[in-house]
Amino acid sequence: MQYEPSSSLPQPDETSAQHCARVTAHIQAAIVAAGGQISFAQFMHEALYAPGLGYYNAGSIKFGAAGDFTTAPEVSTVFGKVLARQFAEVLEGIENGEILEFGAGSGKLVVDMLKAFEDMDALPAVYNILEVSADLKQRQEALLRAEVPNLVDRVHWLSAMPANFDGVIVANEVLDALPVERFVRRDAGVFQLCVTTDGESFSWSEVPAPERLASSVFEIEAGLGRTLADGFVSEVSLAAPNWVADVGNCLRHGAVFLFDYGVSQREYYATDRSDGWLRCHFRHHAHSDPLIYAGIQDLTAWVDFSAVANAAISSGLDILGYQTQSQFLMGGGLELEMQNFAALPLQQQVALSGQIKTLTLPGEMGENFKCIALGRGDTVTPTAFQFADRTQTL
Numbered sequence: 195m196q197y198e199p200s201s202s203l204p205q206p207d208e209t210s211a212q213h214c215a216r217v218t219a220h221i222q223a224a225i226v227a228a229g230g231q232i233s234f235a236q237f238m239h240e241a242l243y244a245p246g247l248g249y250y251n252a253g254s255i256k257f258g259a260a261g262d263f264t265t266a267p268e269v270s271t272v273f274g275k276v277l278a279r280q281f282a283e284v285l286e287g288i289e290n291g292e293i294l295e296f297g298a299g300s301g302k303l304v305v306d307m308l309k310a311f312e313d314m315d316a317l318p319a320v321y322n323i324l325e326v327s328a329d330l331k332q333r334q335e336a337l338l339r340a341e342v343p344n345l346v347d348r349v350h351w352l353s354a355m356p357a358n359f360d361g362v363i364v365a366n367e368v369l370d371a372l373p374v375e376r377f378v379r380r381d382a383g384v385f386q387l388c389v390t391t392d393g394e395s396f397s398w399s400e401v402p403a404p405e406r407l408a409s410s411v412f413e414i415e416a417g418l419g420r421t422l423a424d425g426f427v428s429e430v431s432l433a434a435p436n437w438v439a440d441v442g443n444c445l446r447h448g449a450v451f452l453f454d455y456g457v458s459q460r461e462y463y464a465t466d467r468s469d470g471w472l473r474c475h476f477r478h479h480a481h482s483d484p485l486i487y488a489g490i491q492d493l494t495a496w497v498d499f500s501a502v503a504n505a506a507i508s509s510g511l512d513i514l515g516y517q518t519q520s521q522f523l524m525g526g527g528l529e530l531e532m533q534n535f536a537a538l539p540l541q542q543q544v545a546l547s548g549q550i551k552t553l554t555l556p557g558e559m560g561e562n563f564k565c566i567a568l569g570r571g572d573t574v575t576p577t578a579f580q581f582a583d584r585t586q587t588l
């Protein structure tokens with residue numbers, strides 16, 4: 195996601211404020227029903243995915259200039275073109291290989307990739323989408339009908355992960371949208387940060403961590419070779435390793451490409467990172483208070499890519515590579531997208547240069563975003579990973 199850091203947030207308009215009040219009431223009722231507090235993971239789940247209410251399920255614009263944040267496919271079609279070229283290398287070695295995209299957002303990536311596959315004469319027979327938001331699914335279909343009416347029949351929306359999938363699986367900024375647990379380490383043990391309410395607003399509360407959360411934190415400490423300091427606050431995604439395991443179980447032959455902003459476990463739990471990795475996005479302003487603007491702001495947490503790699507290995511997947519988004523794009527043939535640059539009108543040259551800077555510069559999306567590629571079976575490692583690989587840093 196691309197955003198402008200901000201300390202002063204814009205005020206929601208009246209419609210958004212009314213929606214926020216409905217979501218707040220819904221979560222407050224869940225807190226009362228649970229006896230006074232819910233885990234942060236449940237709060238995040240309700241705020242993002244409560245049917246008809248949550249941020250991803252309730253019809254706001256979200257993506258692009260008129261929304262709250264901009265993702266790589268929304269920045270430039272170049273992103274989808276490079277991905278399609280890399281995925282075609284993998285698909286070439288898989289009989290009847292298909293694509294499966296998780297969390298397709300506005301549908302921009304599927305449109306860009308289908309156009310690129312068509313240009314390469316390498317269209318997969320089926321492009322599957324698994325999307326949890328009914329609202330976004332409708333928008334994806336509308337965009338496909340408008341942009342690639344001749345290819346829309348190839349797109350199938352799934353309601354569950356398929357069994358024995360052969361082909362390429364891709365998810366851009368999906369792992370960061372999975373609910374995370376928040377904890378505080380104290381000398382006395384691990385405590386779960388929960389969300390409570392006074393009937394008006396939300397606030398944090400602290401309870402001894404349930405077994406699964408506590409043992410995850412102890413495992414992290416064992417891996418780091420040290421105990422986290424008293425008062426250290428951070429997040430653990432219990433959902434991400436399960437999701438990776440499910441994806442691993444559904445893949446029979448092929449590769450999985452996960453793009454997201456994230457770091458290794460060592461960096462995630464570094465001593466100077468004592469306030470965690472939660473980020474909230476509202477109208478292109480980033481901040482770190484997830485307890486406001488319920489249902490009208492995006493909530494995300496950076497990804498612990500070491501945990502992703504461990505879950506993949508436990509599911510019998512191979513790590514094909516791990517690198518920054520910038521390395522993936524440059525190694526994956528970004529320069530081919532510049533071939534006709536000189537022939538473009540000046541305005542388009544300026545626009546394309548700006549898009550490529552946003553996708554690749556270290557201070558923009560280039561370094562915070564990573565790509566991990568996982569494989570099963572006799573799978574080609576795409577060219578991008580021959581350019582650079584940081585797997586040993588995980």
Ligand SMILES: C[S@@+](CC[C@H](N)C(=O)[O-])C[C@H]1O[C@@H](n2cnc3c(N)ncnc32)[C@H](O)[C@@H]1O
Nearest residue numbers: 250265297298299324325326327366367368371
């Ligand atoms: C931050 S948006 C990214 C959208 C899009 N991939 C992009 O790059 O613009 C997160 C997307 O993941 C979807 N999502 C969240 N959890 C999911 C899950 N468990 N399975 C599939 N999609 C999910 C959301 O509905 C949304 O479409």
